[in-house]
Amino acid sequence: MRLTTKGRYAVTAMVDLSVNQGRGPVTLKSISDNQGISLSYLEQLFSKLRKSSLVTGSRGPGGGYVLAKNVDEINIAEIVLSVDEVLDITECEGKQDCKDGERCLTHGLWDELSVQLYGFLSSVKLGQLMRQSGINHPGSLGNRQFVDSPLLGKQYNEVN
Amino acid sequence: MRLTTKGRYAVTAMVDLSVNQGRGPVTLKSISDNQGISLSYLEQLFSKLRKSSLVTGSRGPGGGYVLAKNVDEINIAEIVLSVDEVLDITECEGKQDCKDGERCLTHGLWDELSVQLYGFLSSVKLGQLMRQSGINHPGSLGNRQFVDSPLLGKQYNEVN
């Protein structure tokens, strides 16, 4: 599970579709203008989002993209995975010659962390992000950290 | 908050230090051999880990690196942030001319998600990863997903 600005672009664009839901299709041109992302780059991202059945496009005037599913049936993980390939194949797994144990150990651990991360991101639905849009302007977060998010509620517990 | 193989390397190396704790300093050479990461690249990563006060190095024969803090006082987030710069500065935030609201909205939302992610990763301590090393060989995860991780326990709740 990788997480870069590419996935961020995709999530941002999907939120754009969410807030404009019901007002007809959203053109990539408008997202491009709003978010400052190049049109052609957006086309590439939406090609993947479309192939993942997250959006549906319609051509011609008045056309654009709409969400293919309900905002509460789309989670952040599938958006990110749709555009961010998940490669990260380690030599170890490929060769299967890790008899000293050390190598597999750490790889296995990271995999576990990846699964947890995926679990976390898949638990956050697009609808949640969208509905909280009103109270999430820059700076509204202040110095708060870690827990008690007004956006997602009690998603996890502090360990110590 | 970015998450790439670079951060994975760092976490992997830190777990290596954890399991060898008490057995004296660990050389980068041994980590290089174990994990298949170039020595000089590791040196660059450890330079950052050292500046973040996560490890301390000792020179000469018998030297190497040890953890600067207890395994339960080091979390995954600080390891990742130590090597993965957190730039991701958006035009919007820099210019502060986002009066249409649309732009700030999505940016603020992503920031919120970043904070959540940071909270999640900072709740996982190095010690947890280390102690579970015995039961986390590749394939032990099976098809399990999302919740009920034997590694981290109940870290978060599914939303719906």
Added chain:
DNA sequence: TAATAACCCAGTAAAATAGTAGGTTATTAC
């Protein structure tokens, strides 16, 4: 039939990741 906007493809520019190569300095063991 003209405008629109998705859809497609090939290439380039920029950035980040990963590695290479050469050092120096401090420490230990002989």
Added chain:
DNA sequence: GTAATAACCTACTATTTTACTGGGTTATTA
């Protein structure tokens, strides 16, 4: 002291990924 070790440092290169550019075509609407 001297040799080996291993951190520590710097600059450069290769590779990969990210992001953008520029050209199309196809379907749809007015």
